Amino acid sequence: MGTKKGNLSIDSENIFPIIKKWVYSDHDIFFRELISNGCDAITKLKKLDMMGEYELPDDYKAKIQVIVNPEEKTLKFVDNGLGMTADEVEEYITQIAFSGATQFLEKYKDKTSEDEMIGHFGLGFYSAFMVADEVHIDSLSYQDGAVPVHWASEGGTEYEMQDGNKEEVGTEITLFLNEDSLEFANEYRAREVLEKYCSFMPVEIFLSKENAEPEYETIDEEDVLDTDEVVEHITEEEKEDEEKEDEEGKKSEPKKKAKIVKRPVSISDTHPLWAKNPSECTKEEYLEFYRKVFMDYKEPLFWIHLNMDYPFNLKGILYFPKINMEYDSLEGVIKLYNNQVFIADNIKEVIPDFLMVLKGVIDCPDLPLNVSRSALQNDGFVNKVADYISKKVADKLTGMFKTDKENYEKYWDDISPFVKFGCLKDEKFGEKIKDSIIFKNLDHKYLTLEECIEANGGSVVTPTEETKEEKRPDAAKEGAEEKAAENEVEEIKTNIYYVTNEQQQSQYINMFKEQGQDAILLTHNIDTSFITYLEQHNPNIRFQRIDAEVHNSLKDEVAEEEQEEFKKTTDSLIEVFRKELNNDKLDVKVERLKDDNVASMAVLPEQSRRMEEMMKMYNMGGMDTSAFATPATLILNSNHPLVKFVVEHKRSKSVPVICRQLYDLAMLAHKPLSPAEMTAFVQRSNEIMMLLTK
Numbered sequence: 016m017g018t019k020k021g022n023l024s025i026d027s028e029n030i031f032p033i034i035k036k037w038v039y040s041d042h043d044i045f046f047r048e049l050i051s052n053g054c055d056a057i058t059k060l061k062k063l064d065m066m067g068e069y070e071l072p073d074d075y076k077a078k079i080q081v082i083v084n085p086e087e088k089t090l091k092f093v094d095n096g097l098g099m100t101a102d103e104v105e106e107y108i109t110q111i112a113f114s115g116a117t118q119f120l121e122k123y124k125d126k127t128s129e130d131e132m133i134g135h136f137g138l139g140f141y142s143a144f145m146v147a148d149e150v151h152i153d154s155l156s157y158q159d160g161a162v163p164v165h166w167a168s169e170g171g172t173e174y175e176m177q178d179g180n181k182e183e184v185g186t187e188i189t190l191f192l193n194e195d196s197l198e199f200a201n202e203y204r205a206r207e208v209l210e211k212y213c214s215f216m217p218v219e220i221f222l223s224k225e226n227a228e229p230e231y232e233t234i235d236e237e238d239v240l241d242t243d244e245v246v247e248h249i250t251e252e253e254k255e256d257e258e259k260e261d262e263e264g265k266k267s268e269p270k271k272k273a274k275i276v277k278r279p280v281s282i283s284d285t286h287p288l289w290a291k292n293p294s295e296c297t298k299e300e301y302l303e304f305y306r307k308v309f310m311d312y313k314e315p316l317f318w319i320h321l322n323m324d325y326p327f328n329l330k331g332i333l334y335f336p337k338i339n340m341e342y343d344s345l346e347g348v349i350k351l352y353n354n355q356v357f358i359a360d361n362i363k364e365v366i367p368d369f370l371m372v373l374k375g376v377i378d379c380p381d382l383p384l385n386v387s388r389s390a391l392q393n394d395g396f397v398n399k400v401a402d403y404i405s406k407k408v409a410d411k412l413t414g415m416f417k418t419d420k421e422n423y424e425k426y427w428d429d430i431s432p433f434v435k436f437g438c439l440k441d442e443k444f445g446e447k448i449k450d451s452i453i454f455k456n457l458d459h460k461y462l463t464l465e466e467c468i469e470a471n472g473g474s475v476v477t478p479t480e481e482t483k484e485e486k487r488p489d490a491a492k493e494g495a496e497e498k499a500a501e502n503e504v505e506e507i508k509t510n511i512y513y514v515t516n517e518q519q520q521s522q523y524i525n526m527f528k529e530q531g532q533d534a535i536l537l538t539h540n541i542d543t544s545f546i547t548y549l550e551q552h553n554p555n556i557r558f559q560r561i562d563a564e565v566h567n568s569l570k571d572e573v574a575e576e577e578q579e580e581f582k583k584t585t586d587s588l589i590e591v592f593r594k595e596l597n598n599d600k601l602d603v604k605v606e607r608l609k610d611d612n613v614a615s616m617a618v619l620p621e622q623s624r625r626m627e628e629m630m631k632m633y634n635m636g637g638m639d640t641s642a643f644a645t646p647a648t649l650i651l652n653s654n655h656p657l658v659k660f661v662v663e664h665k666r667s668k669s670v671p672v673i674c675r676q677l678y679d680l681a682m683l684a685h686k687p688l689s690p691a692e693m694t695a696f697v698q699r700s701n702e703i704m705m706l707l708t709k
Contacts, residue, residue: 018177042146042196046081046205047212048139049092049188051356053079054218056096056186060157063097069157077218078281081209084225085200088192090147091225094218095185098156101164101176108140108152108166109174143188146196153179154186209282214308215355219281229276236271244276287355289332289376293320305334309348309374313337316426319411321377321404329400333375333408335430347371352378364397367405367444369437377404402443409437409447416451424461427453435545449552454535457514457524462535464549467511468556470533508557513537513546515560522684523561526610530568534561543628562685563621565650571607581605581653584662588651591665595674602648605658614655615677617647617685647685649678675699 057077063069075095082091099107143150152166165179181187190199198204202224213220231246239245249272288296288304301318305311315334323329336347349366351358355378365377379400412434415423434452438445453461462470512527512534514520527534537546546558573581585605593601608616623645651658657677661670679696682688688696 018175043199043208044212045142045145046208047357048142050079050081050213050216050220052139053092053094053096053186054216054356056094056098057218058096060097060184063157079216079218079220081205081220081222082225083200083202083205083222085197087225088197088200090190090192090199090205091187093185093187095183098161098184098186099154099164100156100158100161103156104152104154104164104166104176109176140188143190146192146199147190148193149191151189151191152186153181153189155179155181155184157184206282212357213283214357215285215287215352216283217285217355218283219285220283221279221281223279231274232277233272233274236273239273239275243273243278245273246276247274248272249274287376289320289330289378290355293322296320301332304332305374308350308376309334311336311374315374316429317411317415317422318375319407321407323403327379327381327396327399329377329379329381329403331375331377331379333370333373333404335426336372336374337429338372347373347375349373350376351382352376353382354378354380365400365404367401367437367441369433369440369444370404370408372433405437405441405444406447409444412448413451423451424453427461428455432539432541435539435541439541439544439548445548445552454537456533456535457528464553467535468509471509471511508555511535511556511558512561512566513542513558515542519684519686520561522613522616526569526608526613527561527566529610530566532566532568543625547625559621560624562616562618563624564618565606565608565616569609571609573607584653587662587665588658591661591670592649592651592674592678595671596678600646602646603651604648605651605653607654608652611652611654613652614657615652615681616650617681618650619645619647619685647682649681651677672699672703676703
């Protein structure tokens with residue numbers, strides 16, 4: 016064939032800016048495209064061998080070589096796949112397998128095409144021009160009598176094609192890098208990019224530096240392979256002090272070694288762990304894979320091996336990492352692959368929001384990728400994949416709850432925020448996991464929701480369609496009937512008490528324990544929303560923080576004959592405290608608490624506090640939420656000597672100090688004091704202690 020010249024059958028002024036700036040936003044991605052093409056060429060050649068249309072040599076070993084040459088500023092990609100004839104180069108390269116740039120631009124401008132681009136020459140090959148001023152192709156087809164072909168193009172606008180001199184079947188692509196892309200001719204940079212995109216390609220990939228000095232290694236003679244290039248045989252004489260004798264007293268034979276050219280090591284793991292059957296994988300393999308892929312040396316809590324063939328093909332491994340909530344990022348890493356070809360990190364359409372904390376890999380050849388493979392197209396299939404992953408996580412958790420409860424409880428504190436978030440975001444997930452949700456009580460034992468209800472004297476009630484209908488906004492009721500229904504529902508509610516801060520609410524906890532009452536620990540930010548969710552799905556329960564009210568078990572009843580006197584005491588205390596604290600609206604209640612050590616405490620109604628927390632959480636568009644805060648109610652224990660002193664010595668000089676101190680002590684057990692309040696409290700405490708010295 017003589018030299019053939021021509022222009023590409025595209026409008027390069029339109030196509031190349033798109034390739035460089037739009038289709039491929041990451042310039043290093045050309046590694047993936049060119050190696051993917053090489054992998055496909057090798058796969059096709061193997062299929063031809065299986066079909067009897069071609070016979071592979073006995074010593075054939077599929078591989079792709081990447082050769083850097085910083086001196087010549089070149090980068091080569093060499094595969095031993097099926098190669099191309101001149102006609103195939105003309106079809107797949109010159110014409111780019113498109114009918115023209117106009118149709119291409121129209122077809123892909125909105126990233127909505129469903130055409131499968133992976134594994135074909137054409138657009139993937141032209142990613143090379145993002146980094147190269149000139150590209151050469153040397154190829155020899157597997158076909159009998161095929162003539163090698165050489166194709167060259169500068170800038171991707173004009174080309175020359177002629178007979179080549181390649182002697183082995185396959186394709187070699189040489190990139191003459193432009194000045195802005197010389198980094199890719201650096202061996203370490205090339206290795207970094209290959210490990211990013213090609214760590215799990217289905218073909219072995221070897222990186223080398225052209226004209227580099229050979230490296231050697233010494234191995235035992237018995238370990239030498241036929242493929243090794245032996246440089247020298249070595250007999251190591253043992254030193255006198257190292258000589259050993261066998262059982263018959265004979266000295267051991269000298270060790271025989273061989274110096275060989277260092278064996279090349281493939282960058283690609285062609286049989287990744289996720290592609291194996293879960294029953295074939297060991298715990299150590301899962302941990303090693305986790306450390307290698309995510310560079311995280313903290314052992315994950317557990318993992319889920321995905322393996323699905325129908326109705327779509329999906330394999331992968333998802334790890335629940337151990338996270339320090341205070342310091343670690345809650346953003347996980349999900350690596351998406353397509354037939355072992357890396358696509359992207361954290362394509363959020365595939366992973367439900369509440370599982371983005373996970374680390375893992377997902378390989379789904381059926382995903383509808385856009386032309387550059389960098390993002391997913393809108394497709395109902397993607398939602399099915401996300402639903403499947405959500406279901407598998409729920410199945411794993413419920414399975415652990417039933418069969419490995421000890422470990423499940425050990426992991427719960429780490430995973431509970433994400434499980435709860437999943438319930439809020441995904442109704443199906445919440446329905447599957449509901450019976451496996453557990454709560455830690457004051458003794459740090461775990462209870463299910465059903466056990467919490469039973470511990471508080473209630474019974475589990477499954478909401479009927481009628482009760483669900485009543486909760487809907489459009490299910491309006493007449494005034495009187497609605498009020499009666501609400502009162503009836505209120506009567507059957509079981510209170511479940513909870514603690515958000517063991518240290519701050521320790522006073523309330525101690526009082527509960529002394530009376531044999533229990534509560535659960537809900538210490539995460541998401542718990543406020545989660546308990547509202549549980550109340551909506553379980554109309555017979557109501558969650559109350561331990562300081563929302565004075566539990567009946569904590570106080571003594573006032574006898575009927577004492578009611579009048581008790582009311583006088585209450586009125587007197589309200590008057591004194593409002594006066595001394597200079598707050599006419601101060602809400603004060605007097606109770607006979609069983610614990611004589613408690614003089615005062617504060618309570619804040621559950622719904623008011625929740626509303627305040629929700630407003631702070633969402634910040635109400637920057638609005639000052641302090642105006643909506645509900646003041647706490649001061650509870651005074653009429654059985655305590657200090658409170659009795661106030662009643663009996665209203666005019667004493669000590670009363671103002673006692674009132675302010677009792678109020679601050681109550682608030683301290685309820686919430687942190689403001690800087691000004693804390694300063695006054697400390698100063699007052701010092702004054703009180705000084706009185707003890709007199």
